[in-house]
Amino acid sequence: MRVLMIAWECPSIEPTGRIAALSAALVAAGHEVTVATRHCGAPDTVVDGVRIVHAPAAPGATDDPDLSHTMAVNHLLADTAIRTAPAGGYEVIHAHGWLVTHAAVRLKEHFGIPFVASLQATEAGRHQGYLPGETSRSVHSVEWWLGSEACRVIVPTEYLRWEVQHLFDVPAERVDVVPGGIDPEVWTAEPRAVLSARLRFAGEGPLLVYAGRLVAEKGVQDLLAALPAIRERHPGTRAVVAGDGDHRGALIEEARRLKLHRAVSFPGRLDQRTLAAVLAAADAFVMPSRYEPTGTVALEAAASGAALVVASAGGLASIVEHGVTGVRFPVGEPDGLADAVGALLQDPLFAQTLATRARQMVRDRHSWHAIAARTAAIYGAAVDEAPAFEARRAATVLGSGLPVVFVPPGNLLADAPVVPVGSLRHAVPDAETEAAQEAAWQAGADAARAAMRAEGHLWTEAAAREAAERDAAARVATDQFDVVMAAVERR
Structure with a gap:
């Protein structure tokens, strides 16, 4: 044609x-x-x-x-x-x-x-x-x-x-x-880049990531409001808010007001390769949009291997099947956001299962x-x-005659369909299934370690210790190597 x-x-x-x-x-x-x-x-x-x-x-x-x-x-x-x-x-x-x-x-x-x-x-x-x-x-x-x-x-x-x-x-x-x-291959980051992103943004606890425009309709304010409760349940949790927009200054000020300025990073817009690595390094990608007709960034996050936590809004509800390809929470509810994030952080195997399904969904439906x-x-x-x-x-x-466009006053979308979140029910695997999941997980971990060592032995334990002796800032790599590798291996 x-x-x-x-x-x-x-x-x-x-x-x-x-x-x-x-x-x-x-x-x-x-x-x-x-x-x-x-x-x-x-x-x-x-x-x-x-x-x-x-x-x-x-x-x-x-x-x-x-x-x-x-x-x-x-x-x-x-x-x-x-x-x-x-x-x-x-x-x-x-x-x-x-x-x-x-x-x-x-x-x-x-x-x-x-x-x-x-x-x-x-x-x-x-x-x-x-x-x-x-x-x-x-x-x-x-x-x-x-x-x-x-x-x-x-x-x-x-x-x-x-x-x-x-x-x-x-x-x-x-x-x-x-x-x-989207092109799933573009959002597949190299293990070394994932580790670098983890070292840059994460501490000893979990890492949450948001990426997109920083405007009120994206609901990043709800993520900030939920973060104190998340950090109380999961100490050391940090968040990356990547992107730019009119709301950026207000969000930075809100993080300071909530005493989160050390726990939240605002790196601005990241190039595609860096963003892919940051998404892959996350324990959860959080998209708290109040209005989201498409949800393309959630697809990119899923392609990177991140576990998805999204508001049950518009296009996000079409992309994420609750408890199957991610976790949803009610729009504009920080408490619900905190509970949804907690469901993944307290059960890493469940989070990895959702991330794997979401990644396959992207390849099947969105290529x-x-x-x-x-x-x-x-x-x-x-x-x-x-x-x-x-x-x-x-x-x-x-x-x-020619039609006349009549625009009634008030909220034109006041009767928008509400997508219920539903309960989060995930089956507890039997011993055989759990053993198979663990074996697959360990195989991925071994492959990630081998790939990084093949890239010049930059981030083996020994290399990290040697770097720490040369540069005080690199001591983080030694003290937290196992924590960092746990996040990388799950990707």
């Missing part, structure tokens, strides 16, 4: 991003893909078989566009896609997000082909159900327009499917759930090969359904 993707994200400068990965997987499956994207200082090119064309720079270019700039970019995007269309044309358009709605609608009309839209979040959802100000209301209206013009809408989770139906009046049969995709196959099937359905869909739309407009 010949596919035209319209995206604000620029795969030329984000080669590991969602657009680049999906496009490459589609090409690998035999499809022809062109990505039309905004100006990002890169030339038109072909990467992994994907043809990438860039619109010219728009006046007043900015990374945080206002609506007028967005409109200007959309006109340039549409012109570029028309000018660079191959001789055979396209069969379907895939628009990624509200930012490219105007271009997608114009191109649909110009080429006379259907378009499929992907939404990763909604404006109302980003603001916990409210639309603060005229800009938010305008964005909401554009999202409504996108949903009405698209033959099919793709969302990553069942929760976001509910949002799209509820907010934009899109019938259920036109909304498809395709889980988020880009699987995501591309499901997406291509939706393209085919859109092509088949487009004539009937457009006929219905035309009849509706002729009979009722």
